[in-house]
Amino acid sequence: MNLYINHPFHYELENLTRLFYPNEKITVIKNSEVFTEPYIKAFRNEKLYVEVKVGEFLDSTYASVTDDTEDERMLCEMLYKILCELTSVTPPWGMITGVRPVKLYRHLKETTTESEADEYFKNKLFVSDEKLKLTKITEKTEKKIIDLSTEESFSLYISIPFCPSRCHYCSFVQSTIERSKHLVEPYVKLLCDELRRAAQIASDLNLRLETVYMGGGTPTSLSAEQLNKILSVVNECFDMSFCREFTVEAGRPDTITPEKLYSLKENKVERISINPQTLNNNVLEAVGRRHTAEQTIEAYELARRIGFKSINTDLIAGLPTDTVDSFKNTLDKIINLNPECVTVHTLSIKRSADLTQNGTSINRDDAVNTAKMLSYANEKLFENDYIPYYLYRQSRMVGNLENTGWSKKGFESLYNIYVMDETHTILGCGAGAVTKLKRFGTTYLERIFNFKYPYEYIDRFNEQLERKQKIYTFYAKY
Numbered sequence: 045m046n047l048y049i050n051h052p053f054h055y056e057l058e059n060l061t062r063l064f065y066p067n068e069k070i071t072v073i074k075n076s077e078v079f080t081e082p083y084i085k086a087f088r089n090e091k092l093y094v095e096v097k098v099g100e101f102l103d104s105t106y107a108s109v110t111d112d113t114e115d116e117r118m119l120c121e122m123l124y125k126i127l128c129e130l131t132s133v134t135p136p137w138g139m140i141t142g143v144r145p146v147k148l149y150r151h152l153k154e155t156t157t158e159s160e161a162d163e164y165f166k167n168k169l170f171v172s173d174e175k176l177k178l179t180k181i182t183e184k185t186e187k188k189i190i191d192l193s194t195e196e197s198f199s200l201y202i203s204i205p206f207c208p209s210r211c212h213y214c215s216f217v218q219s220t221i222e223r224s225k226h227l228v229e230p231y232v233k234l235l236c237d238e239l240r241r242a243a244q245i246a247s248d249l250n251l252r253l254e255t256v257y258m259g260g261g262t263p264t265s266l267s268a269e270q271l272n273k274i275l276s277v278v279n280e281c282f283d284m285s286f287c288r289e290f291t292v293e294a295g296r297p298d299t300i301t302p303e304k305l306y307s308l309k310e311n312k313v314e315r316i317s318i319n320p321q322t323l324n325n326n327v328l329e330a331v332g333r334r335h336t337a338e339q340t341i342e343a344y345e346l347a348r349r350i351g352f353k354s355i356n357t358d359l360i361a362g363l364p365t366d367t368v369d370s371f372k373n374t375l376d377k378i379i380n381l382n383p384e385c386v387t388v389h390t391l392s393i394k395r396s397a398d399l400t401q402n403g404t405s406i407n408r409d410d411a412v413n414t415a416k417m418l419s420y421a422n423e424k425l426f427e428n429d430y431i432p433y434y435l436y437r438q439s440r441m442v443g444n445l446e447n448t449g450w451s452k453k454g455f456e457s458l459y460n461i462y463v464m465d466e467t468h469t470i471l472g473c474g475a476g477a478v479t480k481l482k483r484f485g486t487t488y489l490e491r492i493f494n495f496k497y498p499y500e501y502i503d504r505f506n507e508q509l510e511r512k513q514k515i516y517t518f519y520a521k522y
């Protein structure tokens with residue numbers, strides 16, 4: 045699809061076009077006098093003008109010019125309406141293409157009123173009633189938790205970039221534990237060193253640790269002894285007296301053993317994630333998850349017996365070969381297990397995922413079915429006393445839908461909210477981790493990146509430790 049423009053607003057128009065044509069290459073061409081079909085013309089001259097020509101379809105519309113911000117939004121609105129008509133698709137999130145609708149809603153609510161924010165979502169961005177309701181409840185739940193954060197607050201993120209095998213939809217930087225066996229021990233040792241340094245910095249700066257999150261990858265790919273080493277360093281070196289949440293993403297059920305769960309428990313981890321993604325064994329096989337639905341249930345029951353009182357389960361809507369009925373079946377079984385949190389993701393196929401490399405693409409039926417799965421999940425989870433507490437979107441999501449974290453009252457994951465909202469500083473340790481330094485009460489954020497791959501992390505470890513010195517400089521400035 046060619047997108048012809050004569051102004052600087054190509055970014056939003058391009059994103060908007062991608063909502064309707066997720067698999068097509070969109071080429072932005074500025075100030076051309078020749079127009080090759082299929083095309084979109086979006087011009088700003090004495091009037092705003094949008095024209096779309098695709099096959100037999102031709103439609104155009106005019107509007108008055110006002111100012112830059114409104115002209116950009118208006119061009120998007122004109123294009124959105126034509127593309128809805130052309131494709132017979134009405135995106136549930138309307139014209140919102142950004143990743144954080146809740147943040148946008150909160151900003152509107154704080155700068156105008158709640159009813160004006162609602163009106164803007166409905167009449168200017170064309171967000172459906174279902175998604176507006178989801179946004180409003182999430183915003184309220186999040187807000188209470190964001191307000192608990194103080195100027196000294198920070199969270200700690202620990203990255204374990206190893207997995208037992210690679211799922212076909214995965215786009216994370218991670219290595220299979222088998223192939224990286226020789227790297228694991230040195231990695232664990234250096235990660236402990238980095239944690240000690242981070243703890244020293246936090247103590248020097250009088251920062252207050254609020255939440256700890258160990259994610260990946262799959263942290264439970266490590267042995268019980270390796271987990272114990274890392275978690276003991278956290279407990280010994282950081283001041284844990286204000287810590288309100290300690291999560292380990294156990295992730296893949298096939299990596300969970302009693303020894304590892306005891307190791308987590310002994311190290312004061314209270315919240316874990318056990319992620320089935322689906323309870324349909326055929327779908328698990330189709331996406332390269334080398335575990336079964338039965339293993340998920342066993343791991344879940346084991347965790348309960350060992351005494352975990354806060355368990356999250358991740359599901360993905362829109363997985364290849366999954367159907368609406370099979371998704372409903374998965375969700376019903378998960379609700380019967382009664383976990384404290386259920387996170388419902390929408391499949392997002394990034395360029396680096398095996399699925400993309402294999403030529404899998406998203407078609408309109410996938411989008412429609414995935415939307416049905418999410419609507420079912422929303423309805424059922426509300427019915428069963430789960431409340432949405434965080435919500436975000438990613439690029440290349442099926443149907444341009446959303447990921448939502450649901451929890452029973454009082455079991456919201458604080459870390460998830462803080463990281464998504466960018467409420468306070470996150471100190472990141474491990475390969476691929478990013479330290480985000482937040483100037484409290486503003487939107488200002490500075491990032492310090494660790495090396496992505498475990499071998500780089502190990503080879504250039506001292507360089508990374510050096511970078512952590514920048515945390516002192518940041519706090520000295522603000």
Ligand code: SF4
Binds near residue numbers: 206209214260262295
């Ligand atoms: S478990 Fe998660 S991080 Fe690991 S390969 Fe699968 S999707 Fe990727």
